Amino acid sequence: MSLRRIASALNLSITTISRALAGHSDVSEETRQKIVDEAKRIGYVPNEMARRLQNGRANAIGFVVPADPGADASSIFLQHIRGIWSRLERETLDLLVMAASSGCDELSHYRRLVEGRRVDGMIVSSPRQTDERIDYLLQTRFPFVVIGHDRSRDTAVMSVETDFSAAMRMAVQRLRDFGHRAVACVESEATDASDDRFEAFRAACLESGIQGVELSVDDTIAAGVATTANLMQHPVAPTALVCKSAKLAFDVFQSLQSRGLAAGRDLSIICLEDSPLLRACEPGITVVSQSADKLAYQATDTLLQMRGGLEPKRLFVQPELTAGNTDGPPGGISSRPV
Amino acid sequence: MSLRRIASALNLSITTISRALAGHSDVSEETRQKIVDEAKRIGYVPNEMARRLQNGRANAIGFVVPADPGADASSIFLQHIRGIWSRLERETLDLLVMAASSGCDELSHYRRLVEGRRVDGMIVSSPRQTDERIDYLLQTRFPFVVIGHDRSRDTAVMSVETDFSAAMRMAVQRLRDFGHRAVACVESEATDASDDRFEAFRAACLESGIQGVELSVDDTIAAGVATTANLMQHPVAPTALVCKSAKLAFDVFQSLQSRGLAAGRDLSIICLEDSPLLRACEPGITVVSQSADKLAYQATDTLLQMRGGLEPKRLFVQPELTAGNTDGPPGGISSRPV
DNA sequence: TTGAAAGCGTTACCAC
């Protein structure tokens, strides 16, 4: 209804209007100008649906946020959305978002997007050990990029992830430079049951000449309290703590406060995962990580490049330091009264 | 390419296939069954773009999340997205999400969605006093629903909001029932510069026979510290605090902890805004509010009803109590050592 | 440099 309108107003063919507006070279400068003017005058905006039907692309990519409530204290997915969008907006592509609980219906949501050709590609966040979503996408040969890493399929999937070993090295070195000699690293048992969970930590300690203490806590109950208690009675008496997850760092931070201890003074804390949760804290928690939105931006950029055929590979993004006030020269948590 | 495929496989017309699959009554049961079977066999999924072009609807609604970083410690927008989606999924409608900073380009993003007919309606969150987005949508007569309230246009826009007065009453009554006699209410100066900011609080206090203390703090600097200090030296010595925003409640909570005081024991805290931030706290903060996802669900439902022509009005949702551990019998913050 | 026509996959309006 709209190209036609310009066409009849100017006594030109629809074809010419289309080509002029698309910037093709085979339109005389004079008519092109007339067309552009008229289009602007009537406020022409092309009908996306017609365009999409015609060239068989959805001009959109999909993103699924987990719907499990409570799982999002870190609100990392909102940052993902921002990151994806910031790459998408220059291309005039749309971002379709769905929410799905990891249960039964999640896969059917993926099918709907993929098979209904509603999106041209997908961004998948927080992969799980055995991930039916990824299996499905691989099997249908649909373009997608994973944010974060999926151990089980090293080569087959395209992924964008923070260089975790580098982050660990940066954190441990920073603590060493502050004067710490013994550093603990904590992670929740549930998150990641692999064998080499502390591998990067060990390597970093070795490199920095630091004595490393490995802690594993159950995520379901008060993880922060458990960690703090563990540290206070630990024979090695670590003066600093590296947390793998934001929630864990936050919990420990709170647990310290409720004991009248202060992060940064009594115990240095560095977190390897970014989250608005940590920035809301007072004092701010030191983070060594790549921000979630940059990661998502990178993933989206990679997805767009995949149109030109790109071999799947793991893409490592270097972490950055966001200095807070929770790390500094060693204090000593176990020397304090409880 | 696909209806056609079924048609030629069964030696029927495309029309019949379409009607059979759409569930029209004018297809014989026998052929309908054959068609459905064949469709299932080849895994037929209709092409959404063709469908949308045909019936002139986008089958999608739009939502814009603010891109201003840091503004989202509460991650309320993710909950909005979940709420919107939970209403949308049964209808097989899509959710388009954009991120925009409240600056220059925000409006152009709205234009793109509306004028490119990419969405049939919009959900607008956190309206501002003078909101060009709302002006634009009103002026183009585009269907939209606002989550939260916009004072300046009481009648013209459809909005879904928590019944704030009711929430305030619930909070104050609850504190009175715990035995509190003097309660403070705090809000940040920036959020809402209207005259009747404490109106609901005053009414609730009057109703419950409580002495009310009104506090206003500057949001830009350590609001929690300021609030706590203010309370400790206040002549009335309130034993409980009602916070209008989640960030404020969180800040006060932290400020108490860092002084060795405990929310719930030394000072009762009730927050009137829900947020994952509050649930991450240990102990959990008591909230009287409607959850963000329910509000968004309601807004979406209303938006869908607007297709049937619905007069714009303010829709009030009743708040619910999420009991935490930050409120109880009066303790007394000012009687404690600093 | 321009235009006519076909086609993208679907639905709706008729006629049979």
Add this chain to the structure above:
DNA sequence: GTGGTAACGCTTTCAA
């Protein structure tokens, strides 16, 4: 009950 035909608004191929 069923099938042809047009239409949704655009892009592309091929002729002129």
